[in-house]
Amino acid sequence: MLIAKVSEKYDISQDTLRYYERVGLIPRVNRNSSGIRDYTEEDCRWVEYVKCMRAIGLPIDVLVQYVGLYQQGDETVHARQEILIEQRQQLLNRLEEMQKVLARMDDKITRYEEIKDEQKNR
Structure with a gap:
């Protein structure tokens, strides 16, 4: 799929x-014979994942670290899980604060x- x-x-x-590709948020996208980016379904899953994670406020550097670990393979599963656990807790903290503000x-x-009702009843 083209860009x-x-x-x-x-x-x-x-x-x-x-x-996103340049800073490592998504793995390097393959190019077609004309040199144009040609996104695969896997690339699109990364785009969707990064968009989701950015929407909840995950910092770019954390996502870059996560993607880098992912690319290193299964031996980094624990480290990736730790990143997600830490970021989840930070998200929960932000949600709690937002609920207080709400x-x-x-x-x-x-x-x-109440003030409008009082003014109306005068």
């Missing part, structure tokens, strides 16, 4: 896809509704 299709399919710019926003919205 334009991958870009459209995953809603990621072509420049971002090239960057509750505070809900309280503020409720208070504004």
Whole structure:
């Protein structure tokens, strides 16, 4: 699949896809006889994985480390698992903080509704 299709399919710019490959977020993409990137299903799975991990806030350097370990083979399974466990805990911490912020926003919205009701009843 050509880069334009991958870009459209995953809603990621072509420049971002090239960057992901350049910094090692996705393994090197094979090129066709014309030298144009030709993404395989495996490449697309990496794009989807990286997009998902970036959407939840995983830092690029952590993802680069993870991909590098993956490319080294099965002897790095433990190290990859540790990365994911650590990042999962950080995500849970962020979720907890976001839930606190959301509750505070809900309280503020409720208070504004009460004020509007009081003003209406005057």
